[in-house]
Amino acid sequence: MEQRPLFAGHVFLESENTEQLLAEQKGFGTPGTRLFSILPQEERFLRLLCGEDHHLGFSRGYIREGRTYVVEGPLRGMEAWIRKIDRHKRLARVKVPEMEILGVKETARECRELHKEICAGLEIVSKD
Numbered sequence: 001m002e003q004r005p006l007f008a009g010h011v012f013l014e015s016e017n018t019e020q021l022l023a024e025q026k027g028f029g030t031p032g033t034r035l036f037s038i039l040p041q042e043e044r045f046l047r048l049l050c051g052e053d054h055h056l057g058f059s060r061g062y063i064r065e066g067r068t069y070v071v072e073g074p075l076r077g078m079e080a081w082i083r084k085i086d087r088h089k090r091l092a093r094v095k096v097p098e099m100e101i102l103g104v105k106e107t108a109r110e111c112r113e114l115h116k117e118i119c120a121g122l123e124i125v126s127k128d
Contacts, residue, residue: 006056006118012038012046049074049120058121059092064128075120083117085124092122 015021018037038046050056051074059073068085070076075092084093095117 001058001121006050012054049078056118056120058090058123060123060125062126063124068124070122073122075122082122085122087124087127090121090123092120093117094120 013021057074059070059075061068061070061072061075061079063069063085068079068082070079070082075082075094078094081095082092083095085091086093
């Protein structure tokens with residue numbers, strides 16, 4: 001198993017007190033570091049995909065009549081987002097929904113370019 005960051009170069013902070021987090025962000029990171037809030041729909045997508053433990057787990061499925069069915073794992077129910085499957089490497093390229101990952105339009109365009117797709121572990125156990 002190989003593990004790597006899903007959104008390399010980005011740090012996601014979670015807080016119940018957003019105002020305090022924003023106040024304490026002064027001096028955070030290096031010059032030019034910016035802190036943004038993600039949108040509620042972005043948070044829902046990330047939690048659906050990565051769960052409460054913030055880890056994108058492995059999925060299993062099968063292909064029948066040219067259609068992919070995921071029976072377990074985080075990609076279950078997200079089959080429509082799968083763009084390509086590499087059965088040898090057990091990977092799926094998953095399209096990231098059109099959303100502003102960083103929550104700000106001018107940086108969202110750049111972020112979408114970097115993250116149009118993500119890699120997720122997917123084992124296809126049978127194909128007809």
